[in-house]
Amino acid sequence: MSRAALLVLADGRFPAGGHAHSGGAEAAVKAGRVTCAASLEDFCRGRAHTAGLVAGALAAAAVLGMDAAELDAAADARTPSPALRAAARRLGRQLLRAARASWPSDELDALAGAFPKGAHQPVVLGLAARAAGLGPEDAAYCAAYESVSGPATATVRLLSLDPFDATGVLARLAPELDRVADSAVEAARRAVTEGVDALPAASGPLLEVGAEWHAAWPVRLFAS
Template identity: 55%
Template sequence: MSLATLLVLADGRLPAGGHAHSGGLEAQVSAGRVRDLDDVAAFLRGKLATSGLVAAAFAAAACRRPGRWAELDGGLDARTPSPALRKASRAQGRALLRAGRAMWALPPIGREPHQPTALGVLAHAAGLGPEEAAVAAAHGTTTGAASAAVRLLALDPYAVHALLARLAPACDRIAGEAARHADDAVNDLPAAGAPLLDIGAEHHATWEVRLFAS
């Protein structure tokens, strides 16, 4: 394991457009479901256990299986019923590949991939393994939305980062579970859903004024 390389891949300052996305939090704040730090904690735990697990498993599988990225991307489409979320995921995947090409030699992978697929591609190109890809994916599931929470709810950034520290063991657990699926057939990879995120994303896409792209 290269810890330094993993830190580069998981760094929130990576110019991959993550700052433009709230991970579905903006829609939930607007709906009144997330109002304070405790609500953010519950939101992040739920996101980790559902879409976070799926993203981490697919990132791990994409890292393990060079050349099968199109098949994995199809599996992610099937697990993303919201067209708005598919669009957001592919936009983030495109931006991530652009950043990755500046750092490592990437193989051609076809059409614009979903973000977890792109993350697995980068992890493989960087010499990382499925476990590291899963850690980066799980970590990104929490940090992006947590950063958005500071802006959306005017929360104390120190308190938000304390929350992220408390969630670190859960990130490790989800990443470990995800990595164990790295060799599974696409149909057998995790498919945990989060219907409120899907519904919220479709409503969010219709707003004329919003802080975040998703």
């Protein structure tokens, strides 16, 4: 495997459409719950341990070869907000397009055939990592990092937050992202023998509720 493939996949400039999504930050900013670097950090910490952990475990499980359709259904059950399910599938479809161009593989072709409307993004991420020769840890790290990097970048635009402060937030969260990725991989390995129910189901009620509120706005800066 090439470790540098991880950098390609995790790069914010990888053309997978992630920049159009705020990971719930736009709703949290408008609700007045994220107002500065400190509240952004708290938001990101909560997101990493909920959405980030679940996405990391789904991605790692896909790298380990679990059935994509089963993982996709598990992602649906863990995403009660229809706005977030739609966003995850849209992101999945965009990522799959970029991944097939970058690391052509039969598995990615089969996934595209099975999910014409897109599979959940973390499932695609895992299969993309697998096609790139990466391991479950790599996929879990990618998902955990994406769960906080999106909101941090979005908040720079939403609040005119100093980009240095936003990057500081990400750097301070790094040790926690290590723990999130570790638990995600551990759960994914358990799921291989015990089934998808062993995957984590950690949820942030305000992320789900906020996503529905956000989806109903007539004008917004980010897609989710």
